[in-house]
Amino acid sequence: MTAQLPEEQVDGAIRRFLVWQADDIAHAPTAADMAARIQRSAGVRSVAARLAHLTDWQDVFPNRSIVLIALVALTVVALVGSMVVGTLLNEKRPAIVPPPPSQVSTTPGPSASPPPSSTPVVTARPSPSTVITGTAATAIGQLSWTRSTGDSTSIPAGGIFETPDGFAAFEGEGGCCHYDRLWTSADGLEWELGPLPVAAAGAVGHRLAGGEHWIWSYDEFRVWRSGDFATWTEIDISALRPPAISGVEWEVWPDSLATVGLTTLLPWRYSGRLALAQLLGIPLEPGQVLSLEQRQDGEPAVVGDVRDVVRYRRATRRADEGPRVTVGSIRVTVEGSMVTITDLGRGVVVATIDSDVVGLPAAYLADHINWYGSFPDVRGGAVISNGNAGPLSYPLAPVTGESDRAALEFSHLSAIDGRFVALTDEPPAQRVWTTTDGLDWESLGSPILPQGTEAEAYLDVLDRPGGGPGMPLIAVAEINETETVQRQELWSSVDGVTWLHVGEGRRYGRHMLNISHSPTGGYLGIAENYQLNVSPDGTAWTIVEGVSGPGSIVDLHGGSVGVSVTHKAAFIHEVPNRGDRVIWMLRIEPAGR
Amino acid sequence: MTAERTADLARIQSDAAIAAFVADHYDRLLRLARLVCRDASDAADAVQIGLELAWRRRSTLREDARLRPWLDRIVTREAVRISKGRGSLLSRLFTPRPDVKWIEPTDRHASEPPNYVALRAAYGHLSAEQRAVVALHLHFGYSVAETATIVGAPEETVRSRLRSARQLLRHELEESRP
Numbered sequence: 001m002t003a004q005l006p007e008e009q010v011d012g013a014i015r016r017f018l019v020w021q022a023d024d025i026a027h028a029p030t031a032a033d034m035a036a037r038i039q040r041s042a043g044v045r046s047v048a049a050r051l052a053h054l055t056d057w058q059d060v061f062p063n064r065s066i067v068l069i070a071l072v073a074l075t076v077v078a079l080v081g082s083m084v085v086g087t088l089l090n091e092k093r094p095a096i097v098p099p100p101p102s103q104v105s106t107t108p109g110p111s112a113s114p115p116p117s118s119t120p121v122v123t124a125r126p127s128p129s130t131v132i133t134g135t136a137a138t139a140i141g142q143l144s145w146t147r148s149t150g151d152s153t154s155i156p157a158g159g160i161f162e163t164p165d166g167f168a169a170f171e172g173e174g175g176c177c178h179y180d181r182l183w184t185s186a187d188g189l190e191w192e193l194g195p196l197p198v199a200a201a202g203a204v205g206h207r208l209a210g211g212e213h214w215i216w217s218y219d220e221f222r223v224w225r226s227g228d229f230a231t232w233t234e235i236d237i238s239a240l241r242p243p244a245i246s247g248v249e250w251e252v253w254p255d256s257l258a259t260v261g262l263t264t265l266l267p268w269r270y271s272g273r274l275a276l277a278q279l280l281g282i283p284l285e286p287g288q289v290l291s292l293e294q295r296q297d298g299e300p301a302v303v304g305d306v307r308d309v310v311r312y313r314r315a316t317r318r319a320d321e322g323p324r325v326t327v328g329s330i331r332v333t334v335e336g337s338m339v340t341i342t343d344l345g346r347g348v349v350v351a352t353i354d355s356d357v358v359g360l361p362a363a364y365l366a367d368h369i370n371w372y373g374s375f376p377d378v379r380g381g382a383v384i385s386n387g388n389a390g391p392l393s394y395p396l397a398p399v400t401g402e403s404d405r406a407a408l409e410f411s412h413l414s415a416i417d418g419r420f421v422a423l424t425d426e427p428p429a430q431r432v433w434t435t436t437d438g439l440d441w442e443s444l445g446s447p448i449l450p451q452g453t454e455a456e457a458y459l460d461v462l463d464r465p466g467g468g469p470g471m472p473l474i475a476v477a478e479i480n481e482t483e484t485v486q487r488q489e490l491w492s493s494v495d496g497v498t499w500l501h502v503g504e505g506r507r508y509g510r511h512m513l514n515i516s517h518s519p520t521g522g523y524l525g526i527a528e529n530y531q532l533n534v535s536p537d538g539t540a541w542t543i544v545e546g547v548s549g550p551g552s553i554v555d556l557h558g559g560s561v562g563v564s565v566t567h568k569a570a571f572i573h574e575v576p577n578r579g580d581r582v583i584w585m586l587r588i589e590p591a592g593r
Numbered sequence: 594m595t596a597e598r599t600a601d602l603a604r605i606q607s608d609a610a611i612a613a614f615v616a617d618h619y620d621r622l623l624r625l626a627r628l629v630c631r632d633a634s635d636a637a638d639a640v641q642i643g644l645e646l647a648w649r650r651r652s653t654l655r656e657d658a659r660l661r662p663w664l665d666r667i668v669t670r671e672a673v674r675i676s677k678g679r680g681s682l683l684s685r686l687f688t689p690r691p692d693v694k695w696i697e698p699t700d701r702h703a704s705e706p707p708n709y710v711a712l713r714a715a716y717g718h719l720s721a722e723q724r725a726v727v728a729l730h731l732h733f734g735y736s737v738a739e740t741a742t743i744v745g746a747p748e749e750t751v752r753s754r755l756r757s758a759r760q761l762l763r764h765e766l767e768e769s770r771p
Contacts, residue, residue: 009766010759010762010763010766011731013712013766014712014727014731014759014762015731015732017709017712017713017716018628018727018728018731018732019732020709021627021628021713021716022624022625022627022628022728022732023624024627024633025623025624025627025633025636026633028623028627028633028634028636028637029637031615031616031619031620032612034615034619034637034640034641034644035608035611035612035614035615035616035619037641038611038615038641038644038645038648039608039611039612177747177748291734291736292734293734324661371734372734372736
């Protein structure tokens with residue numbers, strides 16, 4: 001067993017390697033060559049112009065009449081040939097009859113389902129702007145869909161869940177999981193935007209576990225819970241917050257959240273970042289942030305270097321985040337356990353951070369601050385029982401050094417079979433841990449994978465509708481098939497330890513961007529071309545024609561496509577960075593009902 | 594001025610603008626793509642496609658200064674797409690195994706630091722998506738939130754990819770120690 005390397009050595013080695021690897025471009029075209037390629041491609045539009053660009057036809061055929069005769073002759077030959085071939089094909093082509101939904105092909109490749117059985121009905125409504133409805137027979141039942149198009153004032157961005165009054169969704173400018181407003185809807189079609197249901201300063205996150213809603217705030221870490229989404233109770237976690245350090249802002253984010261009975265586990269990580277605006281006295285407009293700029297020569301920054309501070313506008317839901325304007329510079333130094341930040345513009349020390357208080361080695365802390373302007377992640381967590389919060393006990397032995405932190409990372413936490421099950425990453429395999437109270441953890445060893453599966457598989461456990469107590473875990477396994485190819489499989493587990501292939505364990509016919517449970521059983525998948533696929537068994541997938549698809553509004557400018565599943569309905573949301581949003585509400589009537 | 598001369602002048606101006614556009618961004622984008630792709634040739638292809646797309650769509654950008662993350666996003670996604678496309682049967686037949694390449698006695702690899710051999714092998718075993726987040730976050734200095742925006746994945750997914758990539762690289766570093 002090789003002893004673990006300290007984090008700072010690992011980080012340093014990786015950064016140096018990345019610089020070296022990025023420089024391995026000796027055989028790539030020069031910038032001039034690349035510009036010439038793009039000029040040829042982008043600057044010439046018509047076919048004739050492209051041909052003229054490639055070859056000077058006047059040199060080849062000085063007599064234009066010869067060219068004309070040759071072109072006419074070639075055209076006649078092509079027409080006659082295509083007629084003959086077309087006749088032959090028509091004679092031999094078998095009739096194509098779309099299979100009924102119950103006769104889904106068991107081959108793993110996708111096949112087209114019958115087209116929507118009724119003509120879509122278009123209705124003009126004030127909000128959302130347009131609504132189109134339709135139905136389709138699918139392999140998992142009769143699908144009724146409603147497609148609503150609207151803007152950011154009428155359509156939520158995703159993450160829809162059910163409440164006693166209908167549906168709700170959070171949204172925020174901070175992208176995933178950082179919310180500052182709440183959508184509500186009685187029917188999933190008409191949405192109303194309102195403020196957060198708790199008095200939080202800054203963005204919040206939300207999760208549903210054990211039938212309860214949980215909300216936490218990131219900046220001043222607070223936690224609330226609610227059983228009915230109307231009355232919220234704050235949990236006192238003041239004793240678990242990170243230490244107050246002048247010039248440092250903390251951000252805390254939960255890794256996951258799970259509830260068994262009256263006990264909820266909430267593991268989180270927190271990271272300090274330099275309050276650069278405050279330290280350097282730089283004014284910021286709403287949406288603007290400060291960060292340390294990478295060195296222009298591509299070399300890794302070393303502690304003691306001059307580090308430029310740039311100001312720009314961050315809008316993580318949009319593609320454009322500039323301009324980046326240099327507004328100051330700092331220097332990070334380390335002596336003993338103290339890390340010092342100096343404002344080079346004024347020549348004064350603006351922050352002194354005691355690494356012992358943070359609980360990290362000084363050199364590691366200084367290197368990280370110098371590179372990112374922030375601390376490495378520190379782990380925390382709470383076990384909340386009967387409304388009281390205490391520190392979460394982690395599964396391995398007490399942390400004895402910085403190098404142990406990596407092994408303690410939860411990559412997943414679930415409630416299953418009346419206990420908590422956690423996965424940790426411990427190369428070369430993951431390890432499964434279990435506890436009933438969050439304090440005493442037992443190692444169950446490495447996951448037992450389906451027969452014939454390589455150990456190098458990473459599991460993405462699907463969210464279960466409503467938190468899903470009583471349901472088995474379903475995970476999408478990403479398996480490295482070769483050095484360059486990953487394949488996906490669906491696995492199932494009732495204890496978090498032993499995993500079995502779902503269905504016959506065949507690989508998918510195509511790579512899915514997003515897989516989720518269907519509200520009434522089976523699975524929904526969004527393929528790489530954004531088309532909706534359905535599967536009753538996780539192996540045979542069929543495309544649902546007319547729902548989402550390559551005409552998606554998600555384009556190169558970014559945006560996202562996602563799926564939300566509740567017990568009542570599923571939603572596909574397409575959210576571009578600009579332009580209208582689209583939301584598909586899917587209600588599925590199980591086959592045979 | 595004749596119509597021909599006007600067209601020529603427009604073309605020259607356009608060519609100059611393309612050359613300047615490429616010169617401004619090429620080195621950075623090539624290094625970014627190189628960290629995602631398995632070789633410089635694929636990286637150049639990704640950059641070419643990305644720059645062509647960007648050039649055609651440049652008018653949709655309201656501020657030139659916002660170009661950088663936008664370009665990084667296009668090239669990263671193109672590099673991931675090309676890397677994953679290399680997995681087809683034909684391309685596997687005709688593409689030498691990447692771990693064969695680095696035992697060639699080329700000048701660059703002859704001077705390669707010893708632990709880079711293991712790191713390069715481990716880095717090559719990362720998925721294209723993992724290499725993309727490692728490159729953007731650890732090399733180019735994008736925050737996790739910014740990286741998530743560029744690769745089009747939730748922040749939690751980016752953190753997960755970073756974590757698993759670091760674990761693998763750490764493991765190889767430790768195993769390769771004398």
